[in-house]
Amino acid sequence: MATISLDDRATGPSVRPNRTVFAGDLSAPEPIPEAGIEAALRLMRDGRLFRYGEDRSGLPEAALLEEEYAAYMGRKYCVAINSGGCALFIALRAAGVEPGDAVLVNAFTLAPVPGAIAHAGAKPVLVDIDDRYVIDLEDLDRKAEESGAKVLMLSYMRGHIPDMDALMALCARRGLTVIEDCAHTMGARWDGRLSGSFGAVACFSTQTFKHINSGEGGLLVTDDEDIAAKAILLSGSYMLYAQHRARPDMVVFERHRFTTPNCSMRMSALVASLLRPQVAEIEERNERWRTIHARLAPLVDAIDHIAVPARPAAEAFVPSSLQFSLVDLEDARAERFVAAANAHGVHVKWFGTEGPVGFTSRHDHWRYIETTDAVPNADRVLHGLCDIRLPLWLTDEDCETIAAVLREAMADALAA
């Protein structure tokens, strides 16, 4: 298979006359709600931005965020962390993963996921995906058998959710502990049940391009009291964990406080203050994303050589981005399509490029993991996979314009 090096917007045609141009910035986020800005200002005036107090407590923003997010998720415990990737690392450690252990992970995910496994000193075992971009359950069964892994890091990459009934049944049969990477599924559901409520532990990201935004941040939820206590200690609570609210009983900490390292990955009170008002907005935001996706996806699917995979009825996904596959298109034409779309204002990310670009990277770019696991379908699917962001402010007219840019970019690619 030919490989292509494409440096994002650096290559490709310039804007052509009489062409549709999308003038918006697809990476522009929503502003922080006024209540979050006011809370942040209050904290800054107070000066106590660290989440824990010593002689006197400050404003308990992080503890309140944890309590509110645990309630939203219907989980007993929540721990606020400094990033989604660090939340994944803490989840692995708190779930008992030791250096050298094998951890199953779907091959289609973002770099912080294998990064978290490497951070824990564990060995990722790549599992193939199917044409719906989700983990292939037959390959999961096979790789679980071959590797003897006891943990699955299930990444709902770009918000695509596998058949959770079948997956959880397989994991139960194999005795696999499931850690859910919900960086792209905050508020999504499978058959009415929230993503992040299936596994032993689930992690979320609040980095700017996620469903709620604090620049950087992570949230970890679990119903397991030992995982929760270890996660709080690992996050860097010192012996101040009593100040947490969504935490297990103090006696549980006695089991772990002398044997669990402090990894200093706490969320600050300032970050938590920005997030609290956004938790209350998750459901409403997600409805807006579904409306945008429902408008744009059929327009994009109708373009020659492009297919948007159908989603199962049980999957209530949160489409903060749109994925589509390039079908029967030579690499040189794919490169021209992406370059023309980018030149006319629609930033298309393509997973078929030779090297990692921006936020895209493929499993063969993670050379530090030294895996020999075959994932032939992931190789094929990722070679044709494209992705665009769907900011919440997109109007129906914006969707029409984006589709027109993509249609014209494909016409360019085919004509050349």
Ligand SMILES: Cc1ncc(COP(=O)(O)O)c(C=O)c1O
């Ligand atoms: C699929 C996935 N998992 C985990 C993360 C890690 O999140 P963070 O950037 O907060 O470390 C990301 C970040 O983009 C991601 O895309």
